Amino acid sequence: MAQALSSPGQRRPGPRFRLDPMPYLFILPAVLIYVVFNLGPVVASFFFSFFKWDLLSPTTEFTGFDHYTFILNDDRFWNALGHNFIFLGLAVVIPVSMGLFLAVFIYEIRRGRVVFRAALFLPAIFSGVVIAYVWKWIYHSFAGVLNAVLEAVGLGAFTQLWLGDPNLALYSTFVAYTWASFGYSMVIFLAGLQDISTDIFDAARVDGANFWQKLFYITIPCLYDVFTFVITLRIFTAMGVFGVIYILTGGGPFYASDVIDIYVFRMIGNFEMGWATAAATVNAVIVVILSTGFIKYREWRSWSS
Amino acid sequence: MNTSHFRSIFQFLTVAALAILLAGALSLSPALAQDSTDILVWGLGYASNYDELLVERFNEAHDDVNIVFEDVLTGEISENNQKLRVAMQNEAGPDVLGGLDVGANLRALVATGQVRDLTEFYRESGLIERIPDNLLSQVTIEGRIYAIPQNLESVGIFYNKDAFAELELETPATFEEYIDVLEAVKDAGHYGYTMGLAGGWPSALMASMFMYSSAGSEYIDVLSGTQPWPDCDNCLDGLDAFQGMVANGYANPDPLGIDYDQSLDLFYQGQSIMVLNGPWFINDANLAEPDFEIGFFYLPAVNPATDIKTLGGIGGSIIIAEYAPVDAAFKVVEWLTSEEIAVQALRDIAVLPAFSIDVPEDIPPLYYQIASETAANVDKIGFWPVTYLAPKVFGDMNQIVQGMIGGMLTPEEFLDEMQATHSAYLAES
Structure with missing residues (x-):
């Protein structure tokens, strides 16, 4: 008689799910730090956007969507947001392209690769405050290096009030931002380039492909996922730009370089935590939509091709 | 385990307990001997190095009150005010603070009951006679006085x-x-x-x-x-x-x-x-x-x-926190608003007090000119x-x-x- 494999009430033998606590214990400190210092403030910020609170009063007053209504009806909010979008538009093109070209340059050269890589990455490791102060003196209209160099090389007609001209201030701050940020893009692209098989480049060389053909038909397509990451990173930093602009222009002259984080900072300085957190929440939602939308678009494009 | 083991353990515990008691007594003895009250100060209203100098002088001259100085303020007023609000709400802020800006910030601190009413102190110390009315009005809220104008600027x-x-x-x-x-x-x-x-x-x-x-x-x-x-x-x-x-x-x-x-x-x-x-x-x-x-x-x-x-107008004002030990805090404020300290600050760092003093003539001519002209025009100053x-x-x-x-x-x-x-x-x- 065939022996029954199991009888009622008896557990069936086979693979069983076993919860090993060790990995969770290892990641617990990181998760706790993330929850307390990242997630917690985000949730608190969203919560406070519905209350009138000045950091001091033990009581708060529920205001519903009033702060959002005020923010969305404030011309200065839209002015600041517009500047963030200009910054974003430039940031996904210029520092990213610079990072790519410099990464390819460093990848291609035979000698001095380490020196170039270190020199070009150097600005990225400086504090943003230091960078801003350096650029403040570079841009000084009559004691600064930039105008002095332009004068010295016979281009005096191109000297400008780099930070004092409302038409230029935002773009001048963007140059300082680019100087500080292209190094990150470059290092990430460089890491991506090293993952591309050299066989592909060798085959292209045998087929007679020139530099530009290799760049557009091999390098850029092979760095598809790296591009997604680098551009997403630019979305975060461009929409959250603060330090460089705050030190260089304070958002001026006459709001010409104002961005959302400076707008929020001005509200916090007034202890209007409700308005400040509402503006910050709107900005955060925009960043989430932009970055998620971009990532999804790239995934869809990758899948459809 | 025999009795000798128990004896050894007992001896060890006795020695340890005595050592702990001795250490505790030694650490408490200075405080007991002096019976001094600590007053936490974040700033006395001057530059931090000058504040530290003043704290040192105060502590040398007083046995019953000891100023504990925490240099937490920066040059950024809005940042300082944020720190102050959060700390005071949790009763972890300074007991006495100099250099507080008057206006919206003082009004907010008063509205939430964080700042001590100094009206009686003004009357008892005679300070009310020494401060011009237009300056006093800047620290008076609904008829009560909550801060002491510290320095006058023009x-x-x-x-x-x-x-x-x-x-x-x-x-x-x-x-x-x-x-x-x-x-x-x-x-x-x-x-x-x-x-x-x-x-x-x-x-x-x-x-x-x-x-x-x-x-x-x-x-x-x-x-x-x-x-x-x-x-x-x-x-x-x-x-x-x-x-x-x-x-x-x-x-x-x-x-x-x-x-x-x-x-x-x-x-x-x-x-x-x-x-x-x-x-x-x-x-x-x-x-x-x-x-x-x-x-x-x-x-x-x-x-x-x-x-x-x-x-x-007023360059800064002194406040006392509601939770501060009153007598000790008043002692610090009385000392800070004394003619001796005010004249010294004018002489050392060109800060003119908001309360009336005789401007000494033996200070640098520029200091003297600004101090005397500011004092003379106090009722013709348009505030910040x-x-x-x-x-x-x-x-x-x-x-x-x-x-x-x-x-x-x-x-x-x-x-x-x-x-x-x-x-x-x-x-x-």
Whole structure:
């Protein structure tokens, strides 16, 4: 008689799910730090956007969507947001392209690769405050290096009030931002380039492909996922730009370089935590939509091709 | 385990307990012997190195009260106020604080019951007799006094005495003479009016100086919201004169692109001859060590009929936290407001107290001139705009002044823009 494999009430033998606590214990400190210092403030910020609170009063007053209504009806909010979008538009093109070209340059050269890589990455490791102060003196209209160099090389007609001209201030701050940020893009692209098989480049060389053909038909397509990451990173930093602009222009002259984080900072300085957190929440939602939308678009494009 | 083991353990525990008791007694003994009360202080209202010096002097002179100094304040007022609010709400803030800005911040601290009512202290200590009424009104809320005005500041023009002598210029008594001086300075290839507005606050300060200079106390009505900004016709003359500093080429180039510190460098380097500033400038100038002598005069009134001589007011005030040990805190404040300490601060770092003192004549001539002129004109000082305006409106004012100086707004549009900003804030808050 065939022996029954199991009888009622008896557990069936086979693979069983076993919860090993060790990995969770290892990641617990990181998760706790993330929850307390990242997630917690985000949730608190969203919560406070519905209350009138000045950091001091033990009581708060529920205001519903009033702060959002005020923010969305404030011309200065839209002015600041517009500047963030200009910054974003430039940031996904210029520092990213610079990072790519410099990464390819460093990848291609035979000698001095380490020196170039270190020199070009150097600005990225400086504090943003230091960078801003350096650029403040570079841009000084009559004691600064930039105008002095332009004068010295016979281009005096191109000297400008780099930070004092409302038409230029935002773009001048963007140059300082680019100087500080292209190094990150470059290092990430460089890491991506090293993952591309050299066989592909060798085959292209045998087929007679020139530099530009290799760049557009091999390098850029092979760095598809790296591009997604680098551009997403630019979305975060461009929409959250603060330090460089705050030190260089304070958002001026006459709001010409104002961005959302400076707008929020001005509200916090007034202890209007409700308005400040509402503006910050709107900005955060925009960043989430932009970055998620971009990532999804790239995934869809990758899948459809 | 035999009895000898128990004996050893017992001996060890006895020795350990005695050691702990001895250590505890030793650590407590100084406090018991002195019976002193600690008073936590974040700042006494001066620069932190001078605060530390004062704390040292106080602790040497007092056995019953000990100041514990925590140097947590920075040069950023808004950041300091955030720290203060959070700490005071949790009763972890300072017991005594000097240098607090009056205006919206003091009103908020009082409204939430964080600050001790000092009305009785004023009466008992006789302090009420020593502070001018207009300064007292700045720290009085609904008839009660909550802070002690600590120092008094007034804004004027610091000038390069050597350059004035070289150009054979006299200090101007009228606004017309002031324009003549500016023209002469411009002809000599220098800048007469130093302007660095990129940092923000100097914009509102300078515009306010000129509006006080033309509209006097009418400008106070505008700041306090009892008169609409566009209705201040006399303000326009001041704004025109202010805009004229740039339009007529008296100011340095790029006033919107350089900040306060960079503009002062122009003065120290001799490129610029005059700078509108407050008495805190004296310490900056002492550190910069320019190779010329510095003089001082008040900006002559744009409108000679104005009832306000200059811009200024309380540079900082002293408060006592509601949770502070009262007697010990009063002792610190009494010492801080004594004539001895006030005169010493004037002598050492050119800070004029807000309470009346006899200005000593043996201090540097520039200190003496500013202190005596400020004291003499105390009832003709128009207070800082931030005394009346919410910090947000003040912050916006800095940007709007930049718009006017940059030619993006006319003086009339400036007043309209200020009205819109001010009334939008009042309506929403």
